[in-house]
Amino acid sequence: MDMEKVNSMDFGEFVDVFGNIIERCPLIAAAVWSQRPFSDVEDLEKHFFAFIDALPQSGQEGILRCHPDLAGRELQQSTLTAESQREQAGAGLTSLSAAEQLQLAELNALYRARFGFPFVLAARLSNRAAVPRELARRLRCPPAEELRTALGEVKKIGRLRLADLFGADPARL
Amino acid sequence: MDMEKVNSMDFGEFVDVFGNIIERCPLIAAAVWSQRPFSDVEDLEKHFFAFIDALPQSGQEGILRCHPDLAGRELQQSTLTAESQREQAGAGLTSLSAAEQLQLAELNALYRARFGFPFVLAARLSNRAAVPRELARRLRCPPAEELRTALGEVKKIGRLRLADLFGADPARL
Structure with missing residues (x-):
């Protein structure tokens, strides 16, 4: 393109x-x-x-609330968008053990209860070991800072998706 | 509810x-x-x-551009949202003659080219005879006025959809 x-x-x-x-x-x-x-x-x-x-x-x-949980209900029900499916699979989130799934489900629930939006992370820049660590860390951030961090992740995801469409190197964007 | x-x-x-x-x-x-x-x-x-x-x-x-054409491609391909499908069917737009379909397709195309968004109308408050008449009338409106009119239709549609969910009389809303 x-x-x-x-x-x-x-x-x-x-x-x-x-x-x-x-x-x-x-x-x-x-x-x-x-x-x-x-x-x-x-x-x-x-x-x-x-x-x-x-x-x-x-x-x-509202933008954040339109995002799915990582390794959540929508991944299990195969109702993710094609882009999210690829990104979560690429980070290894489709092959978690039952214990890892449970840990992430609990952390996601705590995060949603604390901030009123889901945990958003550019999964392609992370991996199955780093995701729960980063989630636990961000769970302790002040809400105003966490909103900024989460919107920064939305932009990283958008940049990577644009790079895919244009066949560009995202590091140069 | x-x-x-x-x-x-x-x-x-x-x-x-x-x-x-x-x-x-x-x-x-x-x-x-x-x-x-x-x-x-x-x-x-x-x-x-x-x-x-x-x-x-x-x-x-952008909101207007997320709306489908009336009696357009998405109705023919059955890719309308459930709400739009009901509304367009209720106005009789699913049973147009070939000539009526062609007339609407032409008017829709002219409207999109003139304003840069699709013709939006609360179909439940209209009918198959009134739709092309109203489209032809609004096609001649100044762009700033037409944007206001179209957003007013978005709100009428939203009010009717809310009334459905609450089992309320939309005339009282």
């Missing part, structure tokens, strides 16, 4: 392709289409991130 | 129930959950509408 092709898309095509850059928030891709033409991937990404940053806190929390 | 039950929902349950009050925008329900407890249906509705009104214009256009 190149940017000339992207800039020629009508909004239906654009949402079909970019609707899940931010997990289960096609509204954001649909809004970003208003900002075309885009000069390059960095420019496109910038508009996604600016939309997130401009939302009121409830909207930013 | 009563408001006590709604106020006791965790965000996962809340998004499961209210995620499509605004068509294909679960982000909005997920954001509204931050405003609980709600005193009554009017209060709940008020928070949905306030979130829409507070979005930048690109976000409001």
